[in-house]
Amino acid sequence: MGEHVPLLEVKNVKKYFKVSSGWNHAVDDVSFTLERGRTIGVVGESGCGKSTLGRIICRLLDATDGQVLLNGEDITHAKGAKLKKIHEKIQIVFQDPYSSLNPRLRIESTVMEPLKNSHRFTSAKAMNEEANKIMELVGIDERLRQSYPHELDGGRRQRVGIARALALNPDVIVCDEPVSALDVSVQAQILNLLMDLQEKMGSAYIFVTHDLGVVRHIANDIMVMYLGQAVEIAPTEVLFKRTLHPYTKALFSAIPSTNIHEPMQRIQLKGEITNPINPKPGCVRADKSSCSRCPSPAAASPPAASTPRKPASSRRCWKRWNRTTSCSAAAIKRSTIEKGREKRLWNWFMTRANTAF
């Protein structure tokens, strides 16, 4: 064979929703690859398409365009028995631990459901044992196993969601904000758990979050999304050292500081609110006039790239996959961000990422 086949390959995936006022470009031409045992973090503004992308990869939603390849096999349009196999190999932990659990199922049954559906187990006893093992692993107390979801607090509900996703030992797990609802110490336990499991089983994670401290800790690569597009992808270390895209910068500057004696200096996002419906051509940030680097509307169109652009890609931002190609944004001085603050932020991430985990 010779040629290396990545575990998961996402190619130019698009998802447009029809809404009353037009087409919502929820995911607009996103591509990335993911290797076994690796984690890609997906960060970005609320509503930028992170969950939609995750759902497409899990085949809970059909893509409008583009391909998703698992082990080189196109799963974008898989149906029937094949789709069922895919659901075993790609699992999801949902963002919302409240509505994603069946309120009428006891915790134990919820975790057991995927085991049952998989027909991997010959006896009910073996299945029960497996379910108990998993619940033990994610720290669901014995006393809670016969409870219903509404009787649990947010943190424990999320553990149930994780247990259900882990049950079949999948190749890829889409973790959609699995720890946002949890306090720091439980967050740490869950993240450690996910990483331990990754080491043991070699599963790959697509980790959606808005917590940059968490993403720094868990992800090998980070993809920053903005209005349905991947505006920046880079190895975690690189991104944290030097953010290029203006949105990434604004994102990094908005983390609430825990220093009560020093007021925050936030890069305010000015201009119109982001609207993914019927977007205009040009940089997705252009009509937000907030981009500190957009000298004129002309610069709103992506700069001439060395490779010819397909029509579909004309709305991308200047700077995406390849951090070495020049972009008009990078050319502008970085002095827009105060140096000291950046250093402080960097330190903040470092400590944050080391916190408790």
Add this chain to the structure above:
Amino acid sequence: MGNQFLEVKDLEVVYTQNKKMVHAVNGVSFSLGKGKTLGIVGETGAGKTTISKAIMRILPDVGARITNGEIYLNGESVLDKSEEEMLDVRGKVVSMIFQDPMTALNPLMTVGDQILEVIELHNDCDKKEAVKLAGDMLEMVGIPRVRYKEYPHQFSGGMKQRVVIAMALACNPELLLADEPTTALDVTVQAQVLGLIRDLREKYDTALILITHDLGVVAQTCDEVAVIYAGQIVEYGTKEDLFDHPTHPYTLGLFGSLPGMAEGEKRLHSIVGLPPDPTNLPEGCKFWPRCPHMTEACKGEIPVKHLSETHYYRCLKDRNPDGTFEDQTKPGGNENG
């Protein structure tokens, strides 16, 4: 006493679960003035949501019981009110941003109309004006007006949360209970929402209880902070008290991870062990099984100690002025990595 807007005294709440008693709130007292913000921080399961539900009187009828305590709003006892009277209180006087946005949204109604409904209920303005106001509210939480006619399932997690926030803010409550209002939001939108809440407080003198596990949010928003562990306030003080002089070992564990306070330390402190089982809480101090300063005496009666007029904590140990405890161990003592 008596002139505070909200007063909670010795509140105790018990749930019954599989014939076992879940002691969710165990004697919580605090008060809050108009225009002030109280942050409630603590682990999952500590009882934070239960406290705010008790104030709203929306604990489940079956399985939950307020076994002790009093709650006063504007001097009136909330627990003595009839269900009809409570209908007037909810929404107008107190409103709550729920931790779980989906339970608060009607899946069969457009998001705009849901905000409109709240506005019409509490304001006397004509329909056109109200519709415009509802659109304004949407934009204020960062959702374009053109999305007025969409349904909750068409919104992302964070957008749903923002709709719930818009609804809670639309009726200008006198007391706002915000239960993890920004957990589903990225930091840029979070900053926007916290700004909104701050504006509201300044404009209408709203009292605010902010439940969160994000200490950064507390630092940016709150006047006072209650640290809650196993249904008890283990430390209470102004933001400055808590951030500059955290004292209770649990608070130290929680705050030990603050980068500003651990200058030069690479590895930060984390609290060992698991949250306590509320059906079987330890005797005495609820934190002793996980506490680095534990002694036999901790299983007995625990006094509340005042460090200043605003600052108290619940622990046997005295704190030396240099921040060490009686037994000379450094608080939050941990190996540096």
